[in-house]
Amino acid sequence: MKKNMGKTDRILRIIAGIIILVAGLYFKSWWGLIGLIPLGTALIRWCPLYVPFKISTEKKGDA
Numbered sequence: 001m002k003k004n005m006g007k008t009d010r011i012l013r014i015i016a017g018i019i020i021l022v023a024g025l026y027f028k029s030w031w032g033l034i035g036l037i038p039l040g041t042a043l044i045r046w047c048p049l050y051v052p053f054k055i056s057t058e059k060k061g062d063a
Contacts, residue, residue, distance in 0.1 A: 003045040006057035010045065013038035 005013075017039035024032010041047045050056065 001046050003058055004050045004056040005045045006059055009057040010042045013042035
C-alpha cells in the first residue's frame, strides 16, 4: 500500500475527523463515528478513494 496523502491533506483530515467526533458527542448521535474515517485515513496516510482516480497529494519530503 503506497502512501498517497500529503501533510496538508493529513492535517485537514485530522481536524475534520475531530470536529465530526465532537459534534457527534455533543448532539449524542452515532453519526459522529463517521469522524473515525478521516482520522483513520490520516493515520495510515492512504486514501482508498484516491486510488481509482490516481490522485496523490504526497510530495517528496513529506513525513
